[in-house]
Amino acid sequence: MRATRQLIGLALALGLAVPPATGGDLKDLYFGEALYHAYQGQYFDALQRLDTELAQYHVLDEPKLDTLHYHINDAEFSVGDFELDYRMHQRAGRAIKAVLEGAVDEAVRNEAAFRLARIHFQKGQLDDALQALARIKGTVPEEIKGDLEFLRANVDMATGQPGEAVKVLSQLRSNERLAGFVAYNLSIALLQDGRTQEAIEQLNKAGQLPADDPAALAIRDKSNLVLGTMLFESGNFERAKQALDRVHLKGPFSNQALLRAGWAQASAKQYDRALVPWNILVDREPTDAAVQEAILAVPHAYASLNLHGRAAIGYGRALELFSNQVDRVDASIRSIREGQFLNALIREESREDETWVIRLRNLPDAPETYYLMELMASHDFQTALHNYLDLEDLRSRLNTWKTSLDAFDDIIRLRGQNYEPLLPEVDAQFRALDSRIRLRLEQRKHLAERLQAMLTAPRPDYLATAEEQIAGERIALVEKRLGNSNDPESLALRQRATRLRGALTWRLETEYNDRLTAAYVHLDELKAPLDALDRRNDAFVRTRQAATHSYVGYDVQIARLRERVGDGLQRVDMLIARQGHMIETVAINQLEARRERLIAQQTEARFGVADSYDRAARAQSDAGGR
Amino acid sequence: MRGLDEQIQEIKSDSLRMSAELSQLEEKLLYPSGTQVAIFVEIAKGDMMRLDAVRLQIDGQLVAHYIYSAKELQALRKGGVQRIYVGNVATGDHKLAVLVDGKLEGGADFSRTGEFTFRKEVKPKLVGLTLAGPRSGNTPITLGDW
Numbered sequence: 001m002r003a004t005r006q007l008i009g010l011a012l013a014l015g016l017a018v019p020p021a022t023g024g025d026l027k028d029l030y031f032g033e034a035l036y037h038a039y040q041g042q043y044f045d046a047l048q049r050l051d052t053e054l055a056q057y058h059v060l061d062e063p064k065l066d067t068l069h070y071h072i073n074d075a076e077f078s079v080g081d082f083e084l085d086y087r088m089h090q091r092a093g094r095a096i097k098a099v100l101e102g103a104v105d106e107a108v109r110n111e112a113a114f115r116l117a118r119i120h121f122q123k124g125q126l127d128d129a130l131q132a133l134a135r136i137k138g139t140v141p142e143e144i145k146g147d148l149e150f151l152r153a154n155v156d157m158a159t160g161q162p163g164e165a166v167k168v169l170s171q172l173r174s175n176e177r178l179a180g181f182v183a184y185n186l187s188i189a190l191l192q193d194g195r196t197q198e199a200i201e202q203l204n205k206a207g208q209l210p211a212d213d214p215a216a217l218a219i220r221d222k223s224n225l226v227l228g229t230m231l232f233e234s235g236n237f238e239r240a241k242q243a244l245d246r247v248h249l250k251g252p253f254s255n256q257a258l259l260r261a262g263w264a265q266a267s268a269k270q271y272d273r274a275l276v277p278w279n280i281l282v283d284r285e286p287t288d289a290a291v292q293e294a295i296l297a298v299p300h301a302y303a304s305l306n307l308h309g310r311a312a313i314g315y316g317r318a319l320e321l322f323s324n325q326v327d328r329v330d331a332s333i334r335s336i337r338e339g340q341f342l343n344a345l346i347r348e349e350s351r352e353d354e355t356w357v358i359r360l361r362n363l364p365d366a367p368e369t370y371y372l373m374e375l376m377a378s379h380d381f382q383t384a385l386h387n388y389l390d391l392e393d394l395r396s397r398l399n400t401w402k403t404s405l406d407a408f409d410d411i412i413r414l415r416g417q418n419y420e421p422l423l424p425e426v427d428a429q430f431r432a433l434d435s436r437i438r439l440r441l442e443q444r445k446h447l448a449e450r451l452q453a454m455l456t457a458p459r460p461d462y463l464a465t466a467e468e469q470i471a472g473e474r475i476a477l478v479e480k481r482l483g484n485s486n487d488p489e490s491l492a493l494r495q496r497a498t499r500l501r502g503a504l505t506w507r508l509e510t511e512y513n514d515r516l517t518a519a520y521v522h523l524d525e526l527k528a529p530l531d532a533l534d535r536r537n538d539a540f541v542r543t544r545q546a547a548t549h550s551y552v553g554y555d556v557q558i559a560r561l562r563e564r565v566g567d568g569l570q571r572v573d574m575l576i577a578r579q580g581h582m583i584e585t586v587a588i589n590q591l592e593a594r595r596e597r598l599i600a601q602q603t604e605a606r607f608g609v610a611d612s613y614d615r616a617a618r619a620q621s622d623a624g625g626r
Numbered sequence: 627m628r629g630l631d632e633q634i635q636e637i638k639s640d641s642l643r644m645s646a647e648l649s650q651l652e653e654k655l656l657y658p659s660g661t662q663v664a665i666f667v668e669i670a671k672g673d674m675m676r677l678d679a680v681r682l683q684i685d686g687q688l689v690a691h692y693i694y695s696a697k698e699l700q701a702l703r704k705g706g707v708q709r710i711y712v713g714n715v716a717t718g719d720h721k722l723a724v725l726v727d728g729k730l731e732g733g734a735d736f737s738r739t740g741e742f743t744f745r746k747e748v749k750p751k752l753v754g755l756t757l758a759g760p761r762s763g764n765t766p767i768t769l770g771d772w
Contacts, residue, residue, distance in 0.1 A: 025705075029666045029754055032707025039701035044638075048645045055646075090635045387634050394641050401648055408655055539717070542748070546658055557651060564644055571637050578630055 027070040028053070034078070043086035044393065050079050054095070073099060073108050077115050084119060087387060093119040106138045114140075114148045121155055129155050146175045153185060162192035180209055180219035187223065196230075203227035207246055220246075221253040228260055237268040244277075255281060255290035262297060271301040286321060287328070287371050289597075295321055296601055299608055308616035315608035322602040329595045332371055336587050342580045345385065346392045371594065375587055384583050391576045398569045405562050408554070415551035423547065430540065437533055444526055451519055460508035463515040468504060475501050661714035662750040665690070665722075667757065668707045670768075675759025676729040677702065682711055683723040689713055707754070717746050724767050726757055736760050740767035 026032045030053045038046035054075060057068045068075060076095045083092035096119065099112040117132035133152060140148060149172050156165035169186040172178060183206035190199035206223035209216070228244035231237075241264040247257030258277040265274035278301065281294035299314025335341060375381050454462060464472065478497045482490050508515075653662070667680055677699055682690040690711040694702070702708060724740040738760070744753055753771065758764035 025671065026668065026707065029664075029707050029709075029752055032668060032705070033666070033709050035704070036698075036701045036706025036708050039704045039706045040697050044642070044645070048642055048649070051642060052646050052649065086638065088635050088638055090632065091639060383631075387631065390638065391634060394637065397641065397645070401644065404648065404652070408651065411655060542660055546660055549658065550655070554651070554655070557647075561644065561647060561651070564640070568637065568640060568644065571633075575630070575634055575637060579634070582630065 028067040028075075031068060031071050031075055034075075034082075038078070038082055038085070041085075043082045044390075044397070047079065047082045047086060047088075050075060050082065054079065073104070073111070077112070080115060080119055084122060087383065087390065089119075089123045092123070100135070107141050110136045110138065110140045111144055114144055114151065117155070118151055121151060121158070126155060126159050130159065146172060146178050150178055150181065150185075153189065157185070157189055157192060162189040165189040166193055166195075180206065180211065180216045183209055184219050184223050187226075200227060200230060203230070204243070207243060217248055218252055221248050221251045221257070225253045225257050225260070228257065228264065232260055232264050232267070235267075237264045240264040249280075255284060255288050259290040259294055259297075262294065262301075266297070266301060266304070269304075271304045275301050286325060289594075292322070292325065292598070292601060296604060296608075299605075299612065303608070303612055303615070306615075306619070308612045308619060312609055312612035312616055315605045315612055318605040319602060319609060322598050322605055326595060326598050326602065329371065329591050329598060333588055333591050333595075336584050336591070339584075341584060341587060342388070346389065371591055375590055378586075378590075381583070381586055381590075384579065384586065388576065388579045388583055391572055391579060395569065395572045395576060398565055398572060401565050402562070402569070405558055405565065408558055412551045412554055412558075419547050419551065423544075426544070430544070434537065437537055441530060441534075444523070444530060447523055451516070451523060454516060458512060460505075460512045460515075463512060463519060464508055468508065472501070472504055475504070657712055657714055657750075659750045660748055661716065661746075663711075663713055663715050663720075663744075663746060663753065664709055664750065665711040665753045665755065666707050667692075667702070667710045667755050668705075669702045670756050670758040670762060670764050671705070673758050673762045673764070674703060675757065675762065676731075677726065677757060678729060679727040680710060680755075680757075681725040681727075683721075684713070684715060685721050686723075710755075715746050715751075717748060719743055719745050722753065722769070724755060726767060728759065730760065738766040740769070742769040744769070744771070 030049060034046045034050040034053070037043070037049065053068055057063055057066055057072065057075075060066055063069055063072075076099045079095040080092050083089075093116055096112050096116045100109060100116060104112070113132050113135040117129045117136075120126070120129035120132055129151075133155065136148070149168050153165040153168040153172070156162065156168065166186065166189045169182050169189060172182045173186070175182060183202065187199045187202035187206055190196075190202055203223050203226055207220055207227055209220055211217040211220045224243045224246040228240045228247075231240035231243060241261055244257045244261035244264060247253055249258075258281040262274040262276075262278040262281070265271070265277075275298060278294045278298050281291055282298055284291045286292065286295075295318045296315075299311040299318060302308075302311035302314055332341075376385070450462065461472075475497050479494065479501075482494050482497065485491075657664075663684075665682060669675060669677065677694050679691065679693045681688065681692075692708075692710055698708070720743065722742045722744055724742070726738045726740075728736055730736055738757075744751065753769065756768040756770060758766055758768075760766065
C-alpha cells in the first residue's frame with residue numbers, strides 16, 4: 001500500500017475562483033497596479049503598492065470619497081492572497097481579520113471568514129480554520145458557495161472526519177467548475193472512511209469525467225493512476241490495466257501509469273503485453289525514476305518470455321545507462337558542492353516562463369540541474385527554493401536601494417549647491433514685491449470699504465474728479481480771499497464763486513449715482529488682475545517652498561534608511577548562505593539516495609546480463625544436445 | 627528549518643516597509659505633488675487585443691516607449707493596470723500624444739494614435755489610458771481622469 005499512500009497524499013486543494021475587480025470595473029488605478037504586478041507573480045511589488053494604498057486609505061477622514069473605497073474589501077482580501085503567494089504565512093490573514101472585525105455587511109464578513117479559513121487551512125492551522133468556518137452564518141456570496149463547501153470538506157478530511165467530508169462533497173457533485181476536484185476528493189474521503197469499494201467506484205467515475213483543460217486532465221489522470229495502483233495492489237490486474245490505460249500519454253502522470261500498466265500485465269504473466277507500455281517508457285527522459293525502472297523491467301520481461309538473448313542485450317543497455325546515470329548523479333553532486341546548482345537557479349534568463357525548471361535540466365554543461373525535476377517534486381524543496389529565489393531578489397533590491405540612497409544624497413547636495421546662493425537674492429526681491437502687492441491689496445480693500453459705507457451715507461465729494469477737486473479748492477481759496485468784504489466788486493465776485501460752487505455741487509449730487517456705479521465697476525475690474533497677482537504670489541510661495549523641500553530635511557531619514565538597508569543586506573546575505581546550504585544538502589542527500597538506487601539497479605543489471613547469457617548459452621547447448 | 631523560514635518572512639516584512647518608505651522618499655524628492663504626473667495604461671475589459679508597444683509624448687517630448695512581454699500583456703488582459711510613466715510637468719494645460727502598436731488576430735500589424743489635453747493642477751495628476759483593439763468596437767484610446 002506504500003505506493004498508493006504516496007500517490008494519494010493529500011486531498012486536492014483549490015485556488016480561489018473569485019478574481020478581484022478587473023478592466024472596466026476598476027476605479028482605483030493603484031489597486032489596478034498592484035494587480036498588474038500580482039498577475040505577473042511579482043508579489044513583492046504588488047504587496048508594497050497595496051500596503052501603501054491601504055495604509056493611506058485607513059487614515060483618511062472621509063475614506064468614502066477615495067477611489068479605493070469601491071474595492072476596499074477586494075483589496076483587503078488580495079493582500080492576504082498576495083502574502084500567501086509570497087510565502088509570508090505569518091502575516092497572511094491579518095488584513096482579512098481586520099475586515100472580519102470591521103463594520104461590514106454579512107456577505108462580506110462571511111467571505112472574509114471563508115478566506116481566513118482558507119489561509120489557516122493552507123498554513124496547516126486546522127483548529128483556526130474550523131473556528132473561521134464556524135463564523136460563517138447567513139448570506140454567503142454566490143461566487144464562493146462552491147469553494148466554501150469544498151474547503152469545508154478539505155478541512156473535514158484533514159481533521160479526521162472523512163464521513164462528514166463525504167456528505168459535503170456528495171452535495172457538491174453538480175458543481176461543474178469543481179467537478180474534477182470534487183470527484184477525486186470524494187474518492188479519497190471514501191477511502192479514508194474505510195469504504196474502499198465505494199472509493200474505487202468513485203475513482204472510476206472521476207477517471208472518466210470529461211476534461212478540456214490541462215488542470216482537469218491532470219486530475220482525471222491522477223484519479224486513474226490511483227485507481228490503477230489500488231486495483232493492482234489488490235490483484236485485480238485486468239481492471240488496473242484498464243484504468244492505467246486511460247492516463248493521458250503526455251500528462252504529468254504518464255510515466256508512472258505506463259510503468260504500473262506494465263507491471264499489471266507482468267503480474268498477470270502477460271509479459272509480451274507488459275513490454276508495450278515499458279517500451280514506450282524506455283525512450284523517455286532517462287533521469288526519471290519510472291523510466292529507469294522500466295529499463296530494467298524490459299529485459300526482465302524478455303527473460304520471462306525465455307528470450308534470453310534479447311534479455312541479455314536489454315540488461316546490457318540498462319547496465320550502460322545506469323553507469324552513465326551514476327556518472328551524471330556524481331557530476332551533479334560534484335557540481336552542487338562547487339556551488340553551481342544555486343548559480344544555475346538564479347540565472348535571470350532561465351526563469352522567464354513557467355517551464356524554467358524543464359529548460360534548466362536541458363542546459364548544456366550544467367550537470368547540477370540534471371536531476372532538478374525529481375527534486376522539484378518535493379513541496380518542501382520547492383518552498384525552500386522559492387524562498388532562496390525571494391532572498392536573491394531581496395538582495396538585488398537592497399543593493400539597488402543602497403545605490404538609490406547614494407543618488408538621493410547627490411541630488412540633495414547638488415540642489416543645495418544650486419539653490420543656496422540664489423535663494424537670498426530671490427527672497428529679497430520677493431519681499432519687496434510682496435510688500436507692494438500687499439499695499440495694493442490693502443488699498444483695494446480700503447476703497448471697497450469706503451464705497452460700501454457710501455451706500456448708506458452718501459459722500460458725493462468722495463467721487464469728485466481730480467479736476468473737480470482742484471476747482472473746489474480754488475473756489476474755496478477765492479472765497480477765503482474775498483472774505484466778508486461788502487464792496488460791490490467783492491459781492492459780485494462772491495456771488496460768482498457761490499454760483500460756481502453751486503454748479504459743482506449740482507454736478508456732484510446729480511451724477512452721484514452714476515459715479516458710484518462706475519466706481520463699483522472699476523473696483524470690480526480690479527479684481528481679476530489682483531486675483532491673478534494673488535495666484536502668482538501663491539504659486540511663487542509654493543515653488544519657493546518646494547525649492548527648500550527639495551533639499552532640506554532628508555538627512556536623518558536617509559541616514560536611518562541607509563542603516564536599515566545595510567542591516568537588511570547583512571541579514572539577507574546570512575539567510576541566503578543558510579538557505580543555500582540547506583537546499584544543497586537536501587539536493588545532495590536526495591541525489592545520494594538516488595545514486596544508491598542506481599547502484600542497486602546497476603548490480604541487478606550486471607547480474608541480469610550474466611544470468612541471461614548463462615540461460616541463453618544453456619538453451620543453445622540444450623538445443624544442440626537435442 | 628522553521629526558524630529559518632520565520633527569519634525569511636521577517637526580512638520580507640522589513641523589506642516591504644523599507645520599500646514603502648523609499649518609494650515615498652523618492653516621490654517627495656523626484657516627483658513632488660505640485661508637479662507630479664503619472665500615466666497609467668489598461669486594456670478595456672474583455673478585450674483580447676495583442677498589444678506590442680505604447681509610446682507617449684507630453685508637449686511633443688517623448689517620455690515613454692514601452693514594449694510589452696507576453697507576461698505583461700497577460701496581466702493587462704486580466705485587468706491589471708500598468709503605471710507606464712511618472713514625471714513632472716508645470717501646472718496648466720498639456721498635450722499628450724499616444725501611439726499604440728499591436729497585432730491583429732491574423733498577425734497583421736496595427737497602429738492607433740490619440741491626441742489629448744490634460745490639465746495639471748496643484749495636486750498630483752493621474753491620467754488613465756484605456757486601450758481597445760480595432761475589432762472590439764470600442765474607442766481605441768480613451769483618456770480618463772482620476
